[in-house]
Amino acid sequence: MQTKYIFITGGVVSxxxxxxxxxxxxxxxxxxxxxxxxxKLDPYINVDAGTxxxxxxxxxxxxxxxxxxxxxLGHYERYTNATLTRKHNCTTGQIYDSIxxxxxxxxxxxETVQVVPHVIDEIKSTIKAAADDADVxxxxxxxxxxxxxxLPFLEAIRQFRLEHGREHALFVHLTLIIxxxxxxxxxxxxxxxxxxxxxxxxxILICRTTExxxxxxxxxxxxxxxxxxxAVFDGLDVPSVYEAPLMFQRQGLDDRLVEYLxxxxxxxxxxxxxDLVETYHNPQGEVDIAFVGKYVNQRDSYESLNEALVHGGxxxxxxxxxxxxxxxxxxxxxxxERLQAVDxxxxxHGFGVRGTEGKVAAIEFARVQGVPFFGICLxxxxxxxxxxxxxxxxxxxxxxxFRPNHAQNVIDLMPEQKGxxxxxxxxxxxxxKAELVVRSKIARIYQTTRISERHRHRYEVMNxxxxxxxxxxxxxxxxxxxxxxxxxxxxxxxxxxxxxxxxPELQSKxxxxxxxxxxxxxxxxxxxxxxxxxxxxxxxxxxxxx
Numbered sequence: 001m002q003t004k005y006i007f008i009t010g011g012v013v014s015x016x017x018x019x020x021x022x023x024x025x026x027x028x029x030x031x032x033x034x035x036x037x038x039x040k041l042d043p044y045i046n047v048d049a050g051t052x053x054x055x056x057x058x059x060x061x062x063x064x065x066x067x068x069x070x071x072x073l074g075h076y077e078r079y080t081n082a083t084l085t086r087k088h089n090c091t092t093g094q095i096y097d098s099i100x101x102x103x104x105x106x107x108x109x110x111e112t113v114q115v116v117p118h119v120i121d122e123i124k125s126t127i128k129a130a131a132d133d134a135d136v137x138x139x140x141x142x143x144x145x146x147x148x149x150x151l152p153f154l155e156a157i158r159q160f161r162l163e164h165g166r167e168h169a170l171f172v173h174l175t176l177i178i179x180x181x182x183x184x185x186x187x188x189x190x191x192x193x194x195x196x197x198x199x200x201x202x203x204i205l206i207c208r209t210t211e212x213x214x215x216x217x218x219x220x221x222x223x224x225x226x227x228x229x230x231a232v233f234d235g236l237d238v239p240s241v242y243e244a245p246l247m248f249q250r251q252g253l254d255d256r257l258v259e260y261l262x263x264x265x266x267x268x269x270x271x272x273x274x275d276l277v278e279t280y281h282n283p284q285g286e287v288d289i290a291f292v293g294k295y296v297n298q299r300d301s302y303e304s305l306n307e308a309l310v311h312g313g314x315x316x317x318x319x320x321x322x323x324x325x326x327x328x329x330x331x332x333x334x335x336x337e338r339l340q341a342v343d344x345x346x347x348x349h350g351f352g353v354r355g356t357e358g359k360v361a362a363i364e365f366a367r368v369q370g371v372p373f374f375g376i377c378l379x380x381x382x383x384x385x386x387x388x389x390x391x392x393x394x395x396x397x398x399x400x401x402f403r404p405n406h407a408q409n410v411i412d413l414m415p416e417q418k419g420x421x422x423x424x425x426x427x428x429x430x431x432x433k434a435e436l437v438v439r440s441k442i443a444r445i446y447q448t449t450r451i452s453e454r455h456r457h458r459y460e461v462m463n464x465x466x467x468x469x470x471x472x473x474x475x476x477x478x479x480x481x482x483x484x485x486x487x488x489x490x491x492x493x494x495x496x497x498x499x500x501x502x503x504p505e506l507q508s509k510x511x512x513x514x515x516x517x518x519x520x521x522x523x524x525x526x527x528x529x530x531x532x533x534x535x536x537x538x539x540x541x542x543x544x545x546x
Contacts, residue, residue, distance in 0.1 A: 011191025012176040019072030023079035028254040031268035037134035041148040047093040058300030066430025123156035173202035293348035297323035308505035313516030330358030344524030347379030353402040371497035380499030440477035453502035461486035496523035
């Protein structure tokens with residue numbers, strides 16, 4: 001069957017939730033038995049998201065093949081079975097880079113290289129490449145209609161539709177209903193008008209709103225946008241983003257999609273999503289997790305990690321209360337006070353020296369007090385630094401990232417990386433295999449000794465320090481065998497103390513929580529139960545932690 005295409009655009013303001021809408025559509029079509037592929041076209045000139053400030057752009061989602069991409073690809077993978085690669089996120093920078101390389105190589109045979117047709121044709125080629133022979137390819141256009149940088153992408157999808165026909169490509173437009181004393185539709189009218197000016201007539205509108213549209217208003221929107229009234233859908237705010245597929249399905253969005261695309265499918269099988277939402281809303285208990293990181297005032301900076309912790313709660317029928325703590329705030333001796341009442345401590349990834357001593361303080365508290373601890377990437381590295389300083393006698397232990405050319409750097413660059421750390425080619429990116437020690441805690445959690453996880457880091461554990469650390473009780477329970485690099489650590493005498501060099505959150509899904517997060521949340525709940533039992537028997541909080 002020829003691949004069908006769904007193009008999703010947005011108007012009025014940015015941040016409306018096109019990524020969630022695209023992912024939800026993917027989930028609904030998969031529930032009907034169709035295979036889907038998804039991609040994001042980003043209008044910024046950066047080649048990729050790898051060097052972009054997380055405060056501005058949110059997290060970098062790393063694909064299996066090592067591409068540093070937009071965070072929306074994380075939504076796509078969490079909601080669907082698609083495994084995405086670098087070809088599923090294309091930027092203006094990539095388009096022009098490809099064109100300029102071709103021009104220098106003489107591939108245009110002396111033609112004058114122009115936006116039309118050369119840039120547009122390059123964009124259309126990337127869209128086709130991302131289809132992966134799936135039944136449906138869902139393409140999200142980044143930015144907002146009316147932005148000058150988005151125009152080449154919009155022209156490309158206009159031409160794409162013209163070339164493939166209405167039954168093979170349709171347009172979904174996400175817009176905003178302004179709520180004052182009443183619902184205002186004028187911004188939606190102008191947004192669709194902008195699209196129509198450049199030759200794109202959407203078949204389906206998703207109107208972001210806090211309450212359902214009255215029929216009279218729906219009819220008005222239909223009249224002024226030339227979209228059928230039964231194709232104007234409410235994009236309602238929902239308590240959990242995982243309710244979005246069910247919210248759209250109740251309105252019949254998937255019915256309209258397959259109708260417009262001339263596809264005949266089974267009825268959707270959505271019971272797993274129904275059960276998921278039921279579990280989320282009716283937990284059997286709760287846990288309090290201290291989320292210690294550098295970018296905690298911007299939730300998008302740790303999007304996948306936030307969601308993976310929620311998944312761990314769902315796996316245990318628990319509500320996860322995340323307490324975001326800026327690691328810089330713990331550098332002034334406040335770790336014990338700030339972390340006293342939590343059930344688990346997660347120390348997140350990051351780059352640079354800022355806030356690292358606060359991470360060390362949080363790790364020391366969790367280790368000494370027996371509070372479940374999970375360290376990811378830099379979080380694991382700081383756990384090794386903390387253990388080296390306070391247990392192994394390496395008093396000035398640090399990382400070469402913060403203190404280059406220091407004799408007690410337990411974390412540092414590999415010899416072949418020296419002098420190249422600013423060139424961009426020294427990071428471990430994408431999926432790498434690891435072998436876990438038989439009967440280690442982490443092997444029992446995974447229920448296997450061979451795993452594959454995604455990485456995004458440059459500095460490694462220095463093997464010359466490993467014997468001294470092992471002698472003091474730290475277990476190096478996982479390694480990348482091809483280069484003998486440390487992948488995981490644990491403390492066997494601790495209730496739950498695990499660090500991993502990789503990013504397990506990138507493979508966690510709401511319908512298939514990652515085993516490490518499920519185990520961590522279970523351990524945190526066990527700690528909470530024990531602590532509450534001690535307190536109910538008359539102990540003070542301080543003696544319970546002693």
